[in-house]
Amino acid sequence: MKTVSLSYPLLPEQLEQYAKAQVLAIGQFDGLHLGHAAVINRAVEIAHKEGILASVMTFHPHPKEVMKKGDYEGYLTPLHDKVEILEQMGVHVIYIVEFNDEFSRVSPQEFVLNMLKGLQVHTAVVGFDFRFGHRGEGNPEMLRDLGQSFMQVEIIPPFVLDSEKVSSSGIRKWLQTGNLSGANVWLGRCYSITGTVVDGEKRGRTIGFPTANLKLNDPYVVPAKGVYAVRVKYNDRFISGVMNIGVKPTFHTGEVIPSYEVHLLDFNESIYGQELVVELVAYIREERKFNSVDELIAQIRRDAEEAAVILKALK
Known part of the structure; x- marks a missing residue:
């Protein structure tokens, strides 16, 4: 082309x-x-x-x-x-x-x-x-x-x-309100974002869930804050993962600009500076503040397990 x-x-x-x-x-x-x-x-x-x-x-x-x-x-x-x-x-x-x-x-x-x-x-x-x-x-x-x-x-x-006209404005609204499944049906594919892995706070590795912090390459429509099951394209292969979009309220107050952090399942390579394409497959839950770090770790573990089950069903 x-x-x-x-x-x-x-x-x-x-x-x-x-x-x-x-x-x-x-x-x-x-x-x-x-x-x-x-x-x-x-x-x-x-x-x-x-x-x-x-x-x-x-x-x-x-x-x-x-x-x-x-x-x-x-x-x-x-x-x-x-x-x-x-x-x-x-x-x-x-x-x-x-x-x-x-x-x-x-x-x-x-x-x-x-x-x-x-x-x-x-x-x-x-x-x-x-x-x-x-x-x-x-x-x-x-x-x-x-x-x-x-x-x-x-x-x-x-x-x-289903008696509704497929439209870009409708897809934006669904993404912003957490209706990822509706948005993906109208798109005919999974909504995806592309970004470069940059240095983050490195807190994930200290709690057993290292994450890739993404700087988006373009001004994408920002989906609802929360946790998503994702497929990540890296080096022409897809890796299962779980992504948090949000302001990390357990550790921060007053933040308004969301971050994009992806935990790749069964993956331990260094990918700083690499470009990743992230397909949002399913919305798991909204972002929320936890009372303790231990409570957060337990929830992240449940999120990762749920994402693995969702993504395995696609194969």
Whole structure:
């Protein structure tokens, strides 16, 4: 898969290099959940049928981050994660359009004529709630009208599970309230975060449960504070583990920024400085303050045992 960075307006050399018949799925696609996958899979399907490229256009940074409004609370799938997932979906090209203040003022007409027509889009595939152009004035029907002379537009209906529309905002809410199972169903995979192992307080090793303290690589949506059963990808293999997200109230007061600490089961290698991908498989319990360190140790032991049982059932 080829990753292409674009900015508005497109340069003549960009048009010369990338303008070719293609089926283009357009959207922010934060989360790449089941609804997003329906849009992208349909684009890949049409492209295969037509014998042309399957491409995706997304925008970075997130428009809500740039405009400083709305309910932006971090990414479900930061750009690096998004690119990796799209590659697995059979996409040939991903266009990453720089979203800045200037681009936010581009009209729907300018976007269609100067970008989509310029790239020779054969078919655009969008979700039913797709918005584009200044103040989000463009919608799927307008896209179809503006492009009717040179491209087809296919509009994908809502993806519904148990009478609810799958959405990124819904997944964020579920993660933040501890409904990890609901979030993972809507994502179609386990929610994951990527971080680098850094020095922590080293308290875990003194109580028999050494932990890897993670510094996240990107501003992810922060799940509910608590304890999770996790699978950790390290050196192309998965290791079972238990992770605490929180402020460690047994040892600290007044902390508000959560830490991410992973205890890897049956593992004793030194991994400082290494990058770990952590898949959140199950929410075990909320974070709470314990009356003593011994009480905390006993609970951590129970958490590790519960995580091991949960993760063993996946194999």
